[in-house]
Amino acid sequence: MFSIPRHITRSQLLAILLTGAMVLIVFRLFYLQIIQHEYYVALATDEQVKRLEIPANRGMIYAMDGDNPVPLVMNQQVYTLFADPTVVDEPKKVDEAVRSVAGGNLVVEDVLSKITDKSSQYKVLAKNVTLRQAELIKEKKLKGIGFQRVSQRVYPEGEMAAQTLGFVNYEGKGQYGVEQELNDRLTGKDGLLKSVTDVANVPLSIGKDNIRQEPVDGDSVVLTIDRNIQAKAQETLLAGLQRSGATHGSVLVMDPNNGDVLALADFPTYNPTDFTTVTDEKVFRNVATTEPYEPGSVLKTFTIAAGLDRNVIKPDSTFYNTDSIQVKDRTITNALKDVTGTVTMQTALDNSLNTGMVTIAQRLGDGKEITRGARDTMYDYFHNRLGLGERTGVQIANEQPGTLISPDDVQGNAVRYSNMAFGQGLDVTMMQVAAGFSAIVNGGTYYSPTVVAGRMDGSQLVREQHAQERKGVISAEASAQAKEMIHQARTGYTNTDLPGYYVGGKTGTSQTLQDGEYISTQTVGTYLGFGGDDSQSKYVIMVQVSGENMNLEGNKHAMPIFTDLSNWLLGYYQLQPRA
Amino acid sequence: MSYTRTAQYAGRRQQSWGRNQNTTRFVSPVKLGPVMHTIIVALMILVLGLIYLTQASGSAAYDYQASEIDQKINELATKKADLEVENARLSALETVRNSDVAKAMTQPQSTQYVR
Numbered sequence: 114m115f116s117i118p119r120h121i122t123r124s125q126l127l128a129i130l131l132t133g134a135m136v137l138i139v140f141r142l143f144y145l146q147i148i149q150h151e152y153y154v155a156l157a158t159d160e161q162v163k164r165l166e167i168p169a170n171r172g173m174i175y176a177m178d179g180d181n182p183v184p185l186v187m188n189q190q191v192y193t194l195f196a197d198p199t200v201v202d203e204p205k206k207v208d209e210a211v212r213s214v215a216g217g218n219l220v221v222e223d224v225l226s227k228i229t230d231k232s233s234q235y236k237v238l239a240k241n242v243t244l245r246q247a248e249l250i251k252e253k254k255l256k257g258i259g260f261q262r263v264s265q266r267v268y269p270e271g272e273m274a275a276q277t278l279g280f281v282n283y284e285g286k287g288q289y290g291v292e293q294e295l296n297d298r299l300t301g302k303d304g305l306l307k308s309v310t311d312v313a314n315v316p317l318s319i320g321k322d323n324i325r326q327e328p329v330d331g332d333s334v335v336l337t338i339d340r341n342i343q344a345k346a347q348e349t350l351l352a353g354l355q356r357s358g359a360t361h362g363s364v365l366v367m368d369p370n371n372g373d374v375l376a377l378a379d380f381p382t383y384n385p386t387d388f389t390t391v392t393d394e395k396v397f398r399n400v401a402t403t404e405p406y407e408p409g410s411v412l413k414t415f416t417i418a419a420g421l422d423r424n425v426i427k428p429d430s431t432f433y434n435t436d437s438i439q440v441k442d443r444t445i446t447n448a449l450k451d452v453t454g455t456v457t458m459q460t461a462l463d464n465s466l467n468t469g470m471v472t473i474a475q476r477l478g479d480g481k482e483i484t485r486g487a488r489d490t491m492y493d494y495f496h497n498r499l500g501l502g503e504r505t506g507v508q509i510a511n512e513q514p515g516t517l518i519s520p521d522d523v524q525g526n527a528v529r530y531s532n533m534a535f536g537q538g539l540d541v542t543m544m545q546v547a548a549g550f551s552a553i554v555n556g557g558t559y560y561s562p563t564v565v566a567g568r569m570d571g572s573q574l575v576r577e578q579h580a581q582e583r584k585g586v587i588s589a590e591a592s593a594q595a596k597e598m599i600h601q602a603r604t605g606y607t608n609t610d611l612p613g614y615y616v617g618g619k620t621g622t623s624q625t626l627q628d629g630e631y632i633s634t635q636t637v638g639t640y641l642g643f644g645g646d647d648s649q650s651k652y653v654i655m656v657q658v659s660g661e662n663m664n665l666e667g668n669k670h671a672m673p674i675f676t677d678l679s680n681w682l683l684g685y686y687q688l689q690p691r692a
Numbered sequence: 693m694s695y696t697r698t699a700q701y702a703g704r705r706q707q708s709w710g711r712n713q714n715t716t717r718f719v720s721p722v723k724l725g726p727v728m729h730t731i732i733v734a735l736m737i738l739v740l741g742l743i744y745l746t747q748a749s750g751s752a753a754y755d756y757q758a759s760e761i762d763q764k765i766n767e768l769a770t771k772k773a774d775l776e777v778e779n780a781r782l783s784a785l786e787t788v789r790n791s792d793v794a795k796a797m798t799q800p801q802s803t804q805y806v807r
Contacts, residue, residue: 187776188773189773243774244767245771269783270786271784273785316755319748341785
């Protein structure tokens with residue numbers, strides 16, 4: 114058994130024990146404070162220092178109202194009102210308060226039964242409650258009621274330009290339209306607050322490693338869309354569809370002198386606030402940029418422009434029309450028969466004669482065949498100069514390039530190019546066609562279309578440099594001649610324009626492809642035209658109407674929409690008619 | 693009669709001081725031992741600690757004020773944004789179109805142009 118040596122007194126023993134204990138404590142402290150220093154510092158930092166994200170505000174989106182920007186998409190802090198039934202002590206009072214202050218925001222019908230059902234501690238009662246409403250409810254000091262703050266996009270103009278705008282999903286990411294295409298620019302950069310906090314997460318300045326990085330808000334983007342033109346485009350499109358019975362339609366309005374897109378209307382449409390209720394994804398798509406199609410006869414204006422620029426035709430050049438023309442093993446016929454004999458190119462355009470366009474394509478070659486040289490020339494005009502078959506770069510998500518077969522491709526043969534001369538055998542978007550057509554009627558300068566006018570700096574619009582332009586894609590003389598021919602083609606067809614203005618246009622009725630074959634039971638009606646005064650075209654409008662198993666025509670169903678909008682635009686721009 | 697000397701004066705010759713310098717020095721009669729020194733140092737540390745704590749808690753009080761002001765700024769910014777949204781809604785085309793003023797408007801009979 115352990116015994117204490119006789120020569121050690123009790124006090125000495127106590128001293129030895131205490132010293133031993135002290136040594137142990139010192140070693141332990143050394144271990145904790147020196148060896149484990151980093152570990153415990155990290156633990157303490159985790160406990161005391163909080164990293165708080167300071168969210169950046171997503172940029173707003175504006176449209177133009179004449180020369181003034183007006184908001185189309187804004188941000189609003191709203192609250193989700195919830196209840197914890199296990200804490201609610203005065204259910205009737207809560208029911209009364211919630212109904213009286215936030216009755217329009219309720220997401221449940223029977224509030225009382227929800228707040229008395231104690232099976233869950235989190236019952237959402239109302240959504241999108243404003244700060245003022247939240248304050249009014251808080252003033253009543255009700256137990257068991259809480260608010261959760263969320264930021265949401267709001268759309269003061271409702272459905273306006275929905276397919277151009279897109280929406281922001283629950284992860285805060287832009288989907289479709291400008292929201293998706295300019296997502297990085299609109300998002301901004303979140304800030305960071307790293308600080309010692311108290312129990313209530315109030316940042317304290319006692320820490321030595323505190324960091325505060327201010328958030329950088331996203332750019333507020335101003336679109337070229339004019340809300341008045343946009344609203345009118347939507348209105349006339351809807352009215353036109355109701356008249357024709359068509360189920361789908363799109364209208365594009367562009368300023369031919371700079372490529373600004375002034376309106377982009379699609380039907381069916383949706384309200385971006387309620388994007389979750391949309392069941393058909395196609396409704397989100399911006400048809401003018403994402404759905405290439407065969408535009409049909411409106412592309413005859415491109416063939417005419419190429420022929421005029423290459424000097425192979427004049428408006429009064431003639432050819433002999435037999436209502437059919439042979440290209441290799443294919444016979445191409447006209448839709449409108451009996452305008453036969455020697456006819457001018459103006460007549461060919463007026464009556465949309467396919468044979469006339471094939472003749473121009475032949476004259477771009479050796480005059481008899483659509484030679485490789487002719488095809489190269491057509492490709493140069495259609496693709497390189499006027500931008501068909503490639504993305505225009507307009508700032509709308511998911512833009513499609515379409516298809517324009519090059520003469521280098523084995524499929525880029527004479528038959529295909531004969532079809533392309535009158536708008537078949539290629540897939541292009543309305544945006545491409547409108548941009549190319551703008552160059553034809555504006556004197557020969559191609560402007561890449563854009564929907565972004567600039568950004569807001571405070572309350573000031575800072576205009577941005579325009580996208581690229583290509584001057585001289587056709588000569589000014591060819592442009593003037595083509596414009597006059599298109600004007601004649603319209604005025605010879607209809608007298609519905611306001612007198613004293615210079616308006617032109619071309620119809621297009623295109624068959625649709627089903628399983629690689631053209632079907633006769635479904636056609637798409639298109640109209641493409643311009644308007645303005647004698648000095649300048651102020652706008653280009655392209656209209657497309659379609660419907661499943663419906664034969665829709667450019668002249669009957671698309672042109673009236675153009676006419677309504679064009680006549681309104683002449684007044685909107687306050688253009689003076691010639692005396 | 694006796695008296696207690698409150699100060700001692702040492703002759704200059706006893707010191708190795710230079711000529712024309714102060715020839716006397718003051719020597720306090722109060723003697724502080726090592727314990728007192730320790731206590732004084734401890735008290736000084738305590739006072740310094742208290743000063744530090746006062747300053748630190750003082751700055752924390754400013755933190756709370758700053759936090760309250762930040763909160764107020766956020767609330768006002770939210771209210772401003774709400775008002776801007778309300779303003780945008782009230783001046784939206786659909787609202788304007790349905791306003792009494794717009795409904796009372798009539799189409800002009802004719803338009804004259806100044807040339």
